[in-house]
Amino acid sequence: MEDVKLGVVETKFADIIWRQEPLSSGELVTICREELSWKKSTTYTVLKKLCDKGIFQNQEGRITSLISRQDFYAARSTKFVEDTFDGSLPAFIAAFTSRKSLSREEIAEIRDMIDSSGGADHRLGNRK
Template sequence: IWEHEPLHSRELVKLCEEALDWKRSTTYTVLRKFIDRGLFKNENGIVSSVISRKEFEALQSEQFVEKSFDGSLPAFIAAFTRRKSLSEDEVIQIRQMIEDAAREN
């Protein structure tokens, strides 16, 4: 939806049928769930987002860390790095994010 918005619900049905092999009823069921969660809206058949994809990803990440690691970001990072080594570039990027977040607080 984010990549095609705003779009008519009929267009969404067609896109989901082509990309996901969904039936019309499946598309409308999933759309209703997303609307109920506050992600999208459907006004007069026109579907658009309520929050951006980046906001959605941030919310999903927060919920995952909260549920899976009792809200501990260090515990998540420790678990993640047990199975995957970070590249030097990733380490630099993460350090920069931490420094930026520390300045904001």
């Protein structure tokens, strides 16, 4: 995926699709009218833009994603860390925690993520 950015409105729109997919273009128009107060033409214009970016596809009036919400935001997060912290996740965490303390639950959740990624096991295995 190229460096695709979404504005605030595009993000709300994308979240609607990710939450509801697969859905028909008619269903999408109805949801956008109710949730975003959009006209049909606005919905189709933004949909085409995000299809052109390779995030969604509209095949015969059926809207589906080409990239999951999780994968999209994982790629965006990786790009942010690369651009802002020279790719250093520890530098990002240091900057983040200098302004906001982590709760015990957040710390435990992060430790679990590290442990499940194999990072801790891999490092321990190399200490032989």
